[in-house]
Amino acid sequence: DAGVTQSPTHLIKTRGQQVTLRCSPKSGHDTVSWYQQALGQGPQFIFQYYEEEERQRGNFPDRFSGHQFPNYSSELNVNALLLGDSALYLCASNRGNTGELFFGEGSRLTVL
Amino acid sequence: AQTVTQSQPEMSVQEAETVTLSCTYDTSESDYYLFWYKQPPSRQMILVIRQEAYKQQNATENRFSVNFQKAAKSFSLKISDSQLGDAAMYFCAYRILYGGSNYKLTFGKGTLLTVNP
Numbered sequence: 001d002a003g004v005t006q007s008p009t010h011l012i013k014t015r016g017q018q019v020t021l022r023c024s025p026k027s028g029h030d031t032v033s034w035y036q037q038a039l040g041q042g043p044q045f046i047f048q049y050y051e052e053e054e055r056q057r058g059n060f061p062d063r064f065s066g067h068q069f070p071n072y073s074s075e076l077n078v079n080a081l082l083l084g085d086s087a088l089y090l091c092a093s094n095r096g097n098t099g100e101l102f103f104g105e106g107s108r109l110t111v112l
Numbered sequence: 113a114q115t116v117t118q119s120q121p122e123m124s125v126q127e128a129e130t131v132t133l134s135c136t137y138d139t140s141e142s143d144y145y146l147f148w149y150k151q152p153p154s155r156q157m158i159l160v161i162r163q164e165a166y167k168q169q170n171a172t173e174n175r176f177s178v179n180f181q182k183a184a185k186s187f188s189l190k191i192s193d194s195q196l197g198d199a200a201m202y203f204c205a206y207r208i209l210y211g212g213s214n215y216k217l218t219f220g221k222g223t224l225l226t227v228n229p
Contacts, residue, residue, distance in 0.1 A: 033215055042116075042203050042219030043157070056216055088155060094215065101217065103157035 002027060004104035006091050012110045013081050021076040021107045025093030031055075032074040033101065034066060035090040043090055049074050078109075086111045114139045116206050118220035125194045126228050132179075133189045133223045135204030143209035146180065147217070148189045152200040160202070163187065165209070191225075199227045 005024045013019050025032050031050045035043035045058035049068035063079045072093075078085055088108050092101040115138045125131035137146070148160040163171045163180050170178050175195075179188045191198055204220040 031215060033217075035217075040221075042205075042221050043217070045216045045218070048215045058216070090155075090157065092157075100159070100162075101157075101215075105154060105156045108155075 004029075004091055004093050004102050006089075006104040006107050008107055009105065010108045010110075012112060014112050015081055015083060017081050017111075018077065018079045019081060019109060021078075021089050021091075021109070023074045023076070023091030023093075023104060025072050025074070025091075026102045029093035029095045029102070030072050031094050031096075032068060032072065033092045033094075034074070034076045035092065036060070037088040037090055037106070039087070046076070081111045083111050085109065114141075114206055114208070114218045116204050116218050116220040118204055118223050120223045121221070122224045122226070124226040124228060125191070127194055127196060129194055130190060130192045131194055131225065133191075133202050133204075133225070135187045135189070135220060137185050137187065137204070137206050139185070139206065139208075141208050145207050145209060146178075146187045147205040147207075148176070148178070148187075149203045149205055149219075150198075150200045151203060151222070157203070161189065194227050196227050196229060199225055201225070 007022045033048040034046040037043040048056040052068045065077045068074045088106040090106045091104045117136045144165045146163045150158045161173045175192045177190045201222045203222045205217045207217050
């Protein structure tokens, strides 16, 4: 049973560029959440998708946007990258109201 | 707003010994979950243990147990018989039980645990 898979694992971008990160949830899961984890910090909630709609959003600017597809996979898009966007981006999935989150290994984004 | 505080940036323990990691939180809610997650160098967050606030009994998972003090808003993790594989970053996390924020976890800043052979 595949867990939560994310791609790419590492990527380097320059300021002002745009990036797309991808996530496939654990089999049987229908809800996907994204978290940003800066170096030495705990993860911070970006947003959550369910039934292809953004259901909850954390304190992140509109440069951060997402999408969920009919197969429940999800993308995180960040526009106009800033140095401060350098972080590990974690995707987590769960099913219904169980709230048991399963995390992927993350995508490490470096902005130069 | 809910906050989670881990006051110990780093802890160390000898193999086979016991260590306790501290966590306090602030919330006005009465129903919520508390979690301890482990993040090894592989980066994947792994759930260690979960506590429902409405349960008075402290959760236990093998060598891992918690001391949940609801009135004090304290939630510590005890690791018994520490093993080298326990070395990791440990995060305390909170989420509300019901409502629109159901799936949002609020994390502390983490405690880096080192296990010495």
